[in-house]
Amino acid sequence: MDISVRANVKDLQKTLTALANKQIKFATALALTTIAKEVQADEIHNISLVFKKPKPFTQKSVGVKGARKDNLTAIVFVRPIAAKYLEPYEVGGLHVLSGRALLNPKDIKLNAYGQLPRNVLERLKARKDIFIGPVKTKSGSVNGVWQRIPPKEGQKARRGRAASVAQPGHLKLLIRFGDPINVNKRLNYRSRAQAIVNHRFNAVFGDAMAKALATAK
Known part of the structure; x- marks a missing residue:
């Protein structure tokens, strides 16, 4: 100009x-x-x-x-x-995306500027409890970074109380991959x-x- x-x-x-x-x-x-x-x-x-x-x-x-x-x-x-x-x-x-997808943080700590810390994906990939890829959900297929949450055993029953039900393992969405938006x-x-x-x-x-x-x- x-x-x-x-x-x-x-x-x-x-x-x-x-x-x-x-x-x-x-x-x-x-x-x-x-x-x-x-x-x-x-x-x-x-x-x-x-x-x-x-x-x-x-x-x-x-x-x-x-x-x-x-x-x-x-x-x-x-x-x-x-x-x-x-x-x-x-x-x-x-x-304009630095990679092929928009990174939409869901349940992960951001830096002071409200953005993903540098090299966070590389660090997550190295973890054994992390899965990266699409997962079928009730609302459709969601592609992203997932954390494998292990199952929790139920508490033992005490006198006068029923035992709590054990919680099954599940996947927790940390970062969702999306397409560029306007x-x-x-x-x-x-x-x-x-x-x-x-x-x-x-x-x-x-x-x-x-x-x-x-x-x-």
Whole structure:
């Protein structure tokens, strides 16, 4: 997405002195970099609003490349790995999965970000009480990670009390495998960036020009 501020700069240039015109490229580069950093900060904050406890990796994936006098373009970008799974939250579509199935935790402890701990599947596979695959249930076949719960013996009868019935062994669903589902949240990355540039650029450029003039030789 390209956002041009050329018209803003041309209008402002008409009111500048000769000294200011000499400094306009420096001021423009400074203003573009400043506004890009404002967009970056807003996008990072917005990620924390859209997602519940996002990982630091996701928030830190928003970067900035500043403008220069010889290249009056500032870039706000999302690093490739995060961009791949964040894209559906901007344009719509299905969740991007790291594997072939969506992991839906059912009865397993999550990390501080509400997600499965790293390498949890590998650790579960190594356990003898774990079964991974489809199981026929009353509601149909369910594919996932199951824990084999051994049978429990009934308690011995005491005077005046009947013996409790022994509990048979069963499977406990820990993680359910599912297909990708449609994303229903939106980051509105582009529209938020455009709104900040429209609202803030002239003021930011004015501050940048004041700094440029103060450092002019």
